[in-house]
Amino acid sequence: MKHTLAVLVENKPGVLTRVAGLFARRGYNIESLAVGPTENPSVSRMTIVVEGDDHTIEQVCKQLHKLIDVIKLSDITQDPHVGRELVLIKVNAEPHVRGEIMQIVEVFRARIVDIARDSLIVEATGDEDKINAIEAALRPFGIRELARTGKIALVRGSRGKVLEADLSEQENVSQTG
Amino acid sequence: MKRTGAQAVIEALLQEGADLVFGYPGGAVLPLYHALADSPIKHVLVRHEQNAVHAASGYARTSGRVGVCFATSGPGATNLVTGIATAYMDSVPVVIFTGQVPTSMVGTDAFQEVDVTGITMPITKHNYLVKDVAELPRIVKEAFHIARTGRPGPVLIDLPRDVAQAPCEAPIPEQVEIRGYKPTYKGHAGQIRALAKMLSEAERPLIFVGGGVVASGAEELLVRLAETLQAPVATTLAGLGAFPEDHPLSLGMVGLHGKPYANHAFMECDVLFGLGVRFDDRVTGALDKFAPQAKIAHVDIDPAEIGKNVRVDLPLVGDARTVLEDLLPLVQPGKREAWLKRLQELREAYPLTYGRGGDVRPQWVIQRLGEMTRGRAIITTDVGQHQMWAALFYGFTKPRTFISSCGLGTMGYGFPAAIGAQLARPDAMVWAITGDGSFQMSMPELGTAVEQNLPIKILLFNNQSLAMVRQLQHFYYEGKYTAVRFSGNPDFVGLARCYGAEGLRITKQEEVIPVLEEAMQNGRLTLIECLISEEEMVYPMVPAGAGLNEMILPED
């Protein structure tokens, strides 16, 4: 089963290598990994989608926790959360099929962000199912290039468990927990 | 506070109580050596960087303190790799400094540049490439903290030459603050109560201990627990010395080459309490046949070890000593006469025996050594048959006296580790038990030991072969012996002498005791070459895929 891990890490060089290296060396399968800064400049957020049974995921989480640069980690798969991915698709678009493509774009509430003589770039955001669906819908026209960001996610609600809490507060939580 | 980065490092080392550095210099690490020269810290110049880490590891394991090494960039750093991996697998606290090319040249394939933080990422607990001298004092302090706390391990600091030479105004911080690193020492109270109940109610409890007990200093509490419960105690290889083997409740080592009665006891216990162990494959044998009747409780400071290899009924994260402190008042004393009687039957039915062999029996030699040193010497070993005989026949009674590469099985570890051990404990008698193959991997350190005036005793079992590998070929590869025989071994006794050390030889059984006695009394670095047969086998042996009770035992 696929799990979504929300990981807060030190915003330092080499941290991505540590995380990616851990997955490679222990034979865990990363579906996607998205990383970027957070509201706190010293902290980055990684959203990792990983495939595995419960035992494997437990090991993944424990091993990630052992990395000194990992500050906080939650498996949010079962928590209500908003998960989004962004895709850019460069699709063949001779003038006679453009209308059809634009309809598809409309249906998926996607956008056309670039137009060339015989191609378009479509931008779409959504959950994994939606991204897969728009990709499938455009495939018959001929996809020239495609870039996906991988999933990013936040837990719903005003305070998405400890994850959304202030970092210093979290340390107290983890010590008593 | 006008000091260089390198001077700040030395200042931090002194603050951490480091009195000894093992190392090997080169261009990129010279700033550190320059600063070291003006300090009271002693430097031990080894003959190969790998042995600097091994020696620091031997020092750390015997003393319980953090070992420190220096090496230069490039080849100096890559030579460390086996040493670091060895320390990592055995959770040994070592802090390693490597010189690096100046920051402006990092990433340009400069002369003697290598990405040492990249290379050592999977074999260190943490590592640092220092780019800003202002961070250096904090990093050194953090490195020591990380190395020695939680599950200990090696930490590497890669220090570019310009950073080491830059002025460093930053003070050493008073405290370490790492928000992503908070090891759990204290066990969960509810789980401890549950564990106490489980142990108190067990009919056939078995306590199974490893390196975590040694690392946390829990040996006295362990004896009290075992006596209160009247439960036997078995150890892993790394756990040797955590429980005195002359204690009536001791079962000794369990596993692939464990004591036969210990292996049988695992099949029959109803509660197995693993403390500071990681249920390594060399210990469990086939997992589906492991401790089939037992509920398993597992205490370890590293949460990732719990449930990794075996199913666990009662998981508990915490430090062995802290957990035992909390556990002891809660367990009920028991007599367990039936279980103790059964264990006695197992001891009689499945004793530890030698099997057939040559004139001088290595097992017998090690038993005599154990008696003559009353199980109190510090024993380092290399890797091979001799390692297993040392583990099975010496009779360890004190923690931090069995120093061996347990997790990685690194040949060449024993002698440099003995150098570190002797420097940590100048008063102690240190024996390096080695084989002709292993010793030749770190033989040049004879020079280091002579220079440092160390009265180490090297007991070298010479079978002219890599006999442990030969044993594998005997059992698994139709006895076709390939690439295991040495025909060009040196005259080891002459070799020792040409370094200015003492060299002695044992060729027959009558010589064993006099030669060991002479070595124990001469106060000098001494190599004893003991000639044995390559046809010796280590028994018992659990074949691949078998359960612990399905051992191959000697025929006679």
Ligand SMILES: Cc1ncc(C[n+]2csc(CCOP(=O)(O)OP(=O)(O)O)c2C)c(N)n1
């Ligand atoms: C660095 C390294 N290379 C290879 C091995 C594989 N190996 C395990 S035991 C052994 C033989 C060791 O020979 P020796 O030191 O003479 O010990 P003996 O088994 O003969 O007592 C070898 C080659 C190893 N453990 N470490």
Ligand SMILES: [Mg+2]
């Ligand atoms: Mg040999």
